[in-house]
Every structure is written in C-alpha cells, then in structure tokens.
Amino acid sequence: MKRILSLFLCFMTFCAIKAGTIQKGYHGFAEAGYCYCTSQLSPTIIDVTTSHGYQFSPYIFLGAGVGFDYTGEAKWEELNGHPFEKRDASVDIPVFFNGRLNFTKTKVIPFLDVKAGTYINNEGGYYLNAMLGCRLAISDNNGLSLAIGVKGRKITSQSLNIETGNRYNNYKITYFYKDNEDRSLEGVVFKIGFDF
Numbered sequence: 001m002k003r004i005l006s007l008f009l010c011f012m013t014f015c016a017i018k019a020g021t022i023q024k025g026y027h028g029f030a031e032a033g034y035c036y037c038t039s040q041l042s043p044t045i046i047d048v049t050t051s052h053g054y055q056f057s058p059y060i061f062l063g064a065g066v067g068f069d070y071t072g073e074a075k076w077e078e079l080n081g082h083p084f085e086k087r088d089a090s091v092d093i094p095v096f097f098n099g100r101l102n103f104t105k106t107k108v109i110p111f112l113d114v115k116a117g118t119y120i121n122n123e124g125g126y127y128l129n130a131m132l133g134c135r136l137a138i139s140d141n142n143g144l145s146l147a148i149g150v151k152g153r154k155i156t157s158q159s160l161n162i163e164t165g166n167r168y169n170n171y172k173i174t175y176f177y178k179d180n181e182d183r184s185l186e187g188v189v190f191k192i193g194f195d196f
Contacts, residue, residue: 021058021105021137021140022055022058022102022105022109022137022140022141022143023055023058023140023141024055024056024057025054025055026052026053026054026055027052027053027054027055027061027063027141027195027196028050028051028052028053028063028195028196029049029050029051029052029063029065029098029100029193029194029195029196030048030049030050030193030194030195030196031048031049031050031145031191031192031193031194032046032047032048032191032192032193033046033047033048033049033189033190033191033192034046034047034189034190035047035151035187035188035189035190036187036188036189036190037185037186037187038186038187038188039183039184039185039186039187043071043072043073043074043087043089043185044070044071044072045069045070045071045072045151045185045187046069046070047067047068047069047070047189048067048068049065049066049067049068049094049096049115050065050066050067051063051064051065051066051096051098051115052064052065053098058102058105059101059102059103059105060099060100060101060102061098061099061100061102062097062098062099063097063098063099064095064096064097064098065095065096065098065115066093066094066095066096067093067094067096068091068092068093069091069092069093069094069119070089070090070091071087071089071090071091071092071155072089073087073088073089074087085183087155087183090122092119092121092122093119093120093121094115094117094118094119094120094127095117095118095120095127096115096116096117096118096127096129097115097116097117098113098114098115099113099114100112100113100114101113102135107136107137108134108135108136108137109134109135109137109143110132110133110134110135111132111133111134111135111145111147112130112131112132113129113130113131113132113133113147113149114129114130114131115127115128115129115130116128116129119153123154123155124154125153125154125155126152126153126154127153128150128151128152128153129149129150129151129152129189130149130150131147131148131149131150131189131191132147132148132149133145133146133147133148133149133191133193134146134147135195141195141196142194142195142196143194143195144192144193144194145191145192145193145194145195146190146191146192146193147190147191147192147193148188148189148190148191149188149189149191150186150187150188150189151185151186151187151188151189152184152185152186152187153184153185154182154183154184154185155183155184155185
C-alpha cells in the first residue's frame, strides 16, 4: 500500500511541474480520430485535421483549420435486397474555426476543444466537433494529446421508394431511391493529436 501511495504522490508531483508551458504566439495542431456513430445510419468515420492560429495565453487558443473525413458506406435494413436507406463512401473536406481552452499550466493539461464549420465538397452541411482531453507536454511548445467528445454533421443519404405496378405491367414493383438531404449523423469521437 505504501508503494502505491508513493507512486501516486510521485505521479502527482510530476503532473504539477510547470515544465512545457505553452508560449504566446503561433500554435498549430495535427490530429487523427475515429468516430463511432450513434445514429440510425452509422458509417465508419475516420478523420484527420490540422488547425493553425494564435495562442493568446497558456490558456486560450483561437484559429482555423481544414480536414479530411473518410465516411464509409452505410446501409440501414433491407427489403428484397434493397436497403431502406444508404449512403456511398466518400471523402469529405471540412473547414472550421477552432477554439481551445486549457485549464492549467502544468505538464499535464486538461482541455476543452471546439471545432465548428462546414464541409466544402459533396453535399456540404455543418461540421461540429467538441472534445474534452488531456495534453502531455514534451517540450516548451510541443505536446501530445488524447481526447474524447461528440461529433455532429449533416449528410445526404438515399431513401428507398417503392412504386407498385398495375395490371398493364403485370403488377411489377419498381424500387428507386430519392435523396434525403437533412439526415443528421452524431457520434462519439476519439482523437490523438500533436501540437507545435
């Protein structure tokens, strides 16, 4: 028990060391993440983002960025081999404003990060990413971070429509798809990042 307590005290002392303080001026971030969708239509989403801006103090960063979201193919339920709703895989490009609030100036920093913007290709739609995380300083202005949060966006999916036949075409059923432009995707996002 004494060893565990000693290790815990050493860890807390290490966390409280004011090494690796973030300096005022230019600051950049590069992140990669995975989103587990909780919506009815739930594709795999893997994203890579970079943002650049100004660090106003060790606590506040404001900037802008761009990213690449790989959104995998998604299908929901089926009727005679035809999904009720579907979306093809695509690479979507978001542009966004980025704000980050650091809660301490220690070597290990808990933070809140928010990215809000829009997709500039395919069907467009809003981009929103809010995360809580922890940054570990590896030098004065560099650090590694892990974060978890929520992601939201609009997509266009395709909904199944059915047209029943009549006696002139032997009651043949025709399946066709129409765009559903207001489909929302929400999910839990996990990210790893590097700042410089």
